[in-house]
Amino acid sequence: MNATILAVIGNYLELESLVSRFGIPFHYISHEGKTREAHDQEMSEVIDAYHPEYLVLAKYMRVLSSAFVARFPNRIINIHHSFLPAFIGANPYRQAFERGVKIIGATAHFVNTDLDEGPIIAQNVIQVNHAQGARDMAQAGRDVEKIVLAQALKLVFAEKVFVSNNKTIIF
Template sequence: MGTGRNGHTITFLIQCPDKKGLVASISSFFYERDFNILSCQQYTDLLNGHYYMRLQVVLNDLTITRKQLEKEFDEFGNHFGLQWSVHYSDAVQKMAILVSKTSHCLYDLLLRWKENEMDCEIPVIISNHPDLESVADQFRVPFHCLPIKNGDKTSQEAQIRQILKRHHIDLVVLARYMQVLSPQFVDEYEERIINIHHAFLPAFQGGNPYERAHQRGVKMIGATAHYATEDLDEGPIIEQDVERVNHEMEPKSLKQIGRDIERIVLSRAVKAHLERRIIVSGRRTIVFSQGI
């Protein structure tokens, strides 16, 4: 199937209590409005009786205003108790990257962005240290160094939030940003802050996970990308991966292996978010496979 003259789509992310007739009813809603359905991915959580759907239609088929479409779908969805969001692919998302001193995740995101693997704009990189300014310069992305002076994290964070608002940021990526965000910050960007934790959560939460993993003699190390919440390293998990290790490996070796896992896990999570493939349901996520 084609995607219309400009290739743009409308993506609906839907969740609701499971009941008979959902697929037919939702499909009919779009059929009656002469939409071409490009993709319909669905998952039923039988244990909890909950239903999830990711549905894409051709933006070019839209014959009414976006506001009117959303109004009609909201009225339709009330009957089924739908929780939903809608996203238009011609509205390019703006992503800010927050870093400290470690560069590997930043490099990976910027390279993938330059290679057009991630459909977004990156108008700003923010750090609490000056170390990675040269990386930002290589990719011609504005860099802001906002150190925490005299332990005043509140003022520093206020500056970050001002920059994010000025650039109309949609997604914040914590690419090894080694500071805990305030509850106010997290609430303001709920389900729009992705953090990479250098451990396979829920194991080894907090700092120095590789040292602690070595002390425990683990046989696998991993990394976890999750949405940030008020509770440190407790947010809904988006992506994880692991690598086998053995007793001969020192913490330095574990870190080297871990960096590769972190790169992959973070990029997968960011890509899934940008492609509108994630539905947050309580403390967990439903992540649909990459489709159109």
């Protein structure tokens, strides 16, 4: 992908062993008992030491403060586990199951100050049916998420994405 992972920051320790196998620095910054701003400040101190071009959110289920997002305009990439703009926020697969959808998908987008409303970089969907429960949909959705995030990162790192207002133009 023409990229180097400088470090991983986790607010849970679950991924530390995976990250360490690849020799990538892992920084654990708990969010427990902290304000959003205090947690963002601790992350900023670690991030600033690396001077990254982009931040990639994966398995990160906390809303970033507006001040944090403003420091990295169109440089924070999130993978959202639904086909935005439908089913924003938490539990999209439960929402999809309850609505009886026939497709589920994933959306990679730049983060802005509006929850799950940043410029979309890549999307994909798969078909589902009535025999699949919310848990089955979530498993299938995780596979789509991986593919969509990889597609988005490849485009961004190759400098093929141009942001215009709240839309992207892909070259």
